Amino acid sequence: xxxxxxxxxxxxxxxxxxxxxxxxxxxxxxxxxxxxxxxxxxxxxxxxxxxxxxxxxxxxxxxxxxxxxxxxxxxxxxxxxx
Amino acid sequence: xxxxxxxxxxxxxxxxxxxxxxxxxxxxxxxxxxxxxxxxxxxxxxxxxxxxxxxxxxxxxxxxxxxxxxxxxxxxxxxxxx
Numbered sequence: 339x340x341x342x343x344x345x346x347x348x349x350x351x352x353x354x355x356x357x358x359x360x361x362x363x364x365x366x367x368x369x370x371x372x373x374x375x376x377x378x379x380x381x382x383x384x385x386x387x388x389x390x391x392x393x394x395x396x397x398x399x400x401x402x403x404x405x406x407x408x409x410x411x412x413x414x415x416x417x418x419x420x
Numbered sequence: 421x422x423x424x425x426x427x428x429x430x431x432x433x434x435x436x437x438x439x440x441x442x443x444x445x446x447x448x449x450x451x452x453x454x455x456x457x458x459x460x461x462x463x464x465x466x467x468x469x470x471x472x473x474x475x476x477x478x479x480x481x482x483x484x485x486x487x488x489x490x491x492x493x494x495x496x497x498x499x500x501x502x
Contacts (some may be wrong), residue, residue, distance in 0.1 A: 357462075363485065371464055371481075372467050374462065374463070377460070378461060379428075385453075395451055395452065399451055
């Protein structure tokens with residue numbers, strides 16, 4: 339089985355109201371933070387051990403379903419488990 | 421400046437309805453996925469370059485504000501930028 343760890347984050351320059359809210363709370367609690375950006379982390383387990391096919395699957399599901407290309411970008415890494 | 425990349429995911433065994441919904445959609449689109457788990461990815465920029473202090477800050481903000489210890493676990497890595 340192959341596990342893909344997908345990281346989806348807002349593109350630089352896109353406003354992150356959720357991140358701003360967390361930043362303000364942390365500053366209010368006295369923590370010295372300069373910025374907070376919040377994104378998604380998605381683990382997808384794919385059957386078989388064909389890494390090329392798994393790469394194609396991950397790119398397709400990111401570009402067709404999971405990622406909004408207008409405001410988001412993604413990166414991923416793969417773990418093969420026997 | 422120091423940037424912490426924090427990964428917050430549901431503990432094993434905790435039901436992930438959001439992940440189940442994405443899995444069912446992907447299967448419906450014909451993709452061979454076995455499981456999908458959805459978590460958060462949070463980038464926190466911390467002032468200064470004192471890595472020990474930054475580590476203490478990240479652990480404190482995770483344990484006091486960002487992570488629900490009953491159902492979630494977290495991991496993080498640090499990037500120091502000059």
